[in-house]
Amino acid sequence: MNSAVALQTTLPILIPLISGALSLVLWRSRQLQRGISVLGTGALMIASVWLLLSVYADGIQVMYAGNWPAPFGIVLVADLLSSIMVMLTGITGLATAVYSLATISKKHEHYGYYPLMHLLLAGVNGAFLTGDIFNLYVWFEVMLVASFALLILGGERAQMEGAIKYVTLNLVSSAIFLSAIGLLYGLTGTLNMADLAVKLADHQDNPMVQVIAMLFLMAFGIKAGAFPLFFWLPASYHTPRVAVSSLFAGLLTKVGVYALFRVFTLIFPLGDSLTRDLLLGMAGATMLVGVLGAAAQFEFRRILSFHIISQIGYMLMGLALYTPLAIIGGVFYIIHHIIVKSNLFLISGLIYRLQGSYDLKQLGGVWRSHPMIGVLFLIPALSLAGLPPLSGFFGKFIVIKAGVEAQQWWLVGVALLVGLLTLYSMTKIWAEVFWKELPEGAAAPAQQRGGTSLMVITIVALSTMTVLIGVAAEPVYKLAEHTASQLLDSQAYIQSVLGVN
Amino acid sequence: MNMPKQPDSLILRVTGHFLLPLLIMFSLFLLLRGHNEPGGGFIGGLVASAAIALHLFFTDVQSARRLIWLDPRDLLGWGLSIAIASGVIAMFSGLPFLSALWTELTVPMFGMLKIGTPLMFDIGVYLVVIGTVLNILLSLAEAEEA
Numbered sequence: 001m002n003s004a005v006a007l008q009t010t011l012p013i014l015i016p017l018i019s020g021a022l023s024l025v026l027w028r029s030r031q032l033q034r035g036i037s038v039l040g041t042g043a044l045m046i047a048s049v050w051l052l053l054s055v056y057a058d059g060i061q062v063m064y065a066g067n068w069p070a071p072f073g074i075v076l077v078a079d080l081l082s083s084i085m086v087m088l089t090g091i092t093g094l095a096t097a098v099y100s101l102a103t104i105s106k107k108h109e110h111y112g113y114y115p116l117m118h119l120l121l122a123g124v125n126g127a128f129l130t131g132d133i134f135n136l137y138v139w140f141e142v143m144l145v146a147s148f149a150l151l152i153l154g155g156e157r158a159q160m161e162g163a164i165k166y167v168t169l170n171l172v173s174s175a176i177f178l179s180a181i182g183l184l185y186g187l188t189g190t191l192n193m194a195d196l197a198v199k200l201a202d203h204q205d206n207p208m209v210q211v212i213a214m215l216f217l218m219a220f221g222i223k224a225g226a227f228p229l230f231f232w233l234p235a236s237y238h239t240p241r242v243a244v245s246s247l248f249a250g251l252l253t254k255v256g257v258y259a260l261f262r263v264f265t266l267i268f269p270l271g272d273s274l275t276r277d278l279l280l281g282m283a284g285a286t287m288l289v290g291v292l293g294a295a296a297q298f299e300f301r302r303i304l305s306f307h308i309i310s311q312i313g314y315m316l317m318g319l320a321l322y323t324p325l326a327i328i329g330g331v332f333y334i335i336h337h338i339i340v341k342s343n344l345f346l347i348s349g350l351i352y353r354l355q356g357s358y359d360l361k362q363l364g365g366v367w368r369s370h371p372m373i374g375v376l377f378l379i380p381a382l383s384l385a386g387l388p389p390l391s392g393f394f395g396k397f398i399v400i401k402a403g404v405e406a407q408q409w410w411l412v413g414v415a416l417l418v419g420l421l422t423l424y425s426m427t428k429i430w431a432e433v434f435w436k437e438l439p440e441g442a443a444a445p446a447q448q449r450g451g452t453s454l455m456v457i458t459i460v461a462l463s464t465m466t467v468l469i470g471v472a473a474e475p476v477y478k479l480a481e482h483t484a485s486q487l488l489d490s491q492a493y494i495q496s497v498l499g500v501n
Numbered sequence: 502m503n504m505p506k507q508p509d510s511l512i513l514r515v516t517g518h519f520l521l522p523l524l525i526m527f528s529l530f531l532l533l534r535g536h537n538e539p540g541g542g543f544i545g546g547l548v549a550s551a552a553i554a555l556h557l558f559f560t561d562v563q564s565a566r567r568l569i570w571l572d573p574r575d576l577l578g579w580g581l582s583i584a585i586a587s588g589v590i591a592m593f594s595g596l597p598f599l600s601a602l603w604t605e606l607t608v609p610m611f612g613m614l615k616i617g618t619p620l621m622f623d624i625g626v627y628l629v630v631i632g633t634v635l636n637i638l639l640s641l642a643e644a645e646e647a
Binding site (some may be wrong): 018065 | 581598
């Protein structure tokens with residue numbers, strides 16, 4: 001095996017692991033940890049771009065951990081979907097690391113903020129790259145343990161309250177996931193995803209397969225924040241530091257979405273199954289419930305949290321329609337969403353820095369005092385709502401077009417309505433935070449610390465990416481098209497992992 | 502210091518002092534025996550942490566900290582670094598991450614000794630487990646004493 005291939009598939013996991021270990025060793029020095037966090041995430045981003053470029057050029061890259069052959073050992077598989085997700089992790093990771101320099105307090109740093117952040121990134125990348133279903137479970141746990149700790153770092157009352165719901169539901173989901181893996185292993189005797197896809201073809205009539213598929217749907221549905229078990233998300237995402245919220249909002253639920261895409265294209269291809277009908281229903285309900293939940297909120301970050309849920313619905317819709325165009329739409333949507341959503345959370349943090357509150361009723365007048373921040377907010381906000389020519393428009397357009405082609409009229413109706421309601425939500429934030437006069441007796445600004453320029457730089461960079469995805473929609477569409485055809489042709493994946501059959 | 506004195510038990514103190522070295526040796530035995538037989542870094546680390554927890558029962562946090570003479574966070578960091586390094590070593594010889602490399606040494610008066618990167622990985626895990634458990638235990642004990 002080519003050692004460059006082994007290196008580039010390993011690096012996205014290895015770099016955050018090494019950065020995490022180094023920041024643990026150097027826990028006495030704040031400055032060194034801060035340096036490592038930026039250098040480490042920067043290196044991660046470069047490595048992820050390298051991975052994506054070579055996967056795009058040479059096809060699926062496989063790395064056999066410990067040099068064990070395929071169905072027996074653990075494999076890391078980088079196909080286009082995996083490498084796109086890894087690259088988005090790199091971007092979000094770097095953005096968060098830079099933003100953290102300005103916003104994370106000494107106390108949080110002292111309690112191990114940076115090692116946990118690196119560990120979280122390692123877990124997320126591991127989940128994206130692994131080709132082994134049990135290993136996927138392990139990476140999920142790595143990611144969750146790190147996220148539990150990040151969520152309660154600081155130990156405020158609201159954080160504990162949110163964390164209880166977050167931890168409980170995620171543990172339930174892990175238990176279901178693990179049971180499903182156990183049943184699957186009992187049925188087929190293998191854990192390698194490619195091997196599972198081959199072996200399950202002989203079990204088409206076994207009703208147990210349907211049961212296991214349902215268990216996976218439920219487990220990943222919880223992680224993705226899909227209807228009906230989504231309520232842990234708006235209960236917890238607004239409680240930690242903004243940098244942490246942004247990292248969670250960008251990446252964690254998307255790991256669940258990624259797992260759904262992977263499992264229901266490779267192991268249990270959707271076809272015309274009960275699972276598909278269920279997934280279609282879940283997609284519609286997720287969109288609608290999320291956006292309606294947001295309409296009732298008046299806390300900046302809670303509105304954004306509810307919008308994560310409604311956006312997850314669009315991605316699920318892309319998967320559930322299960323046509324090539326729909327999968328393209330789903331992938332495009334994920335690319336657009338991760339950047340926009342992380343950015344919006346970062347902006348809420350910037351406004352908190354300026355005015356000392358997240359409550360829309362306490363905020364106001366930002367357009368008069370800082371018009372540039374208004375522009376920076378409008379880019380991701382309008383993109384989220386799906387206004388052309390921003391990235392969200394193309395994502396929504398492709399998914400909805402696929403829905404029309406599949407003649408899923410009610411789902412198309414819901415998707416259009418939700419787009420409109422998202423615009424309403426964003427207008428609400430705009431009117432309250434930017435246009436309204438600053439109310440009497442508003443909260444005092446948070447104590448002034450330096451580094452606001454670092455926050456602005458991060459937000460500008462992410463907003464630029466949103467604009468670029470919109471302007472250069474064609475190359476991104478091409479990339480999503482390749483990804484979709486790779487996902488729908490599971491033979492290529494199986495052959496790359498198991499060798500030629 | 503107006504600290505509530507822990508109930509002092511002669512039996513616990515005497516057996517504790519006696520058991521501590523035995524338990525540490527047993528944990529090292531488990532660590533080195535691992536890989537192909539039941540044992541390994543994880544279980545060895547747990548036994549070692551249990552030994553120090555026992556010490557904590559009949560002394561105080563300061564004494565337990567003196568006993569391990571390293572901050573648990575250092576153990577955690579170095580352990581993790583050693584474990585990762587054991588996987589990276591293979592990459593320098595062109596093998597995938599975590600590939601096992603073995604070498605045989607002839608030690609005088611002892612015979613053949615087979616050591617390799619899995620042992621290094623286990624030592625890393627051993628340190629990480631001790632570091633994690635003691636970090637939790639000592640923080641809790643300190644919170645109680647404060």
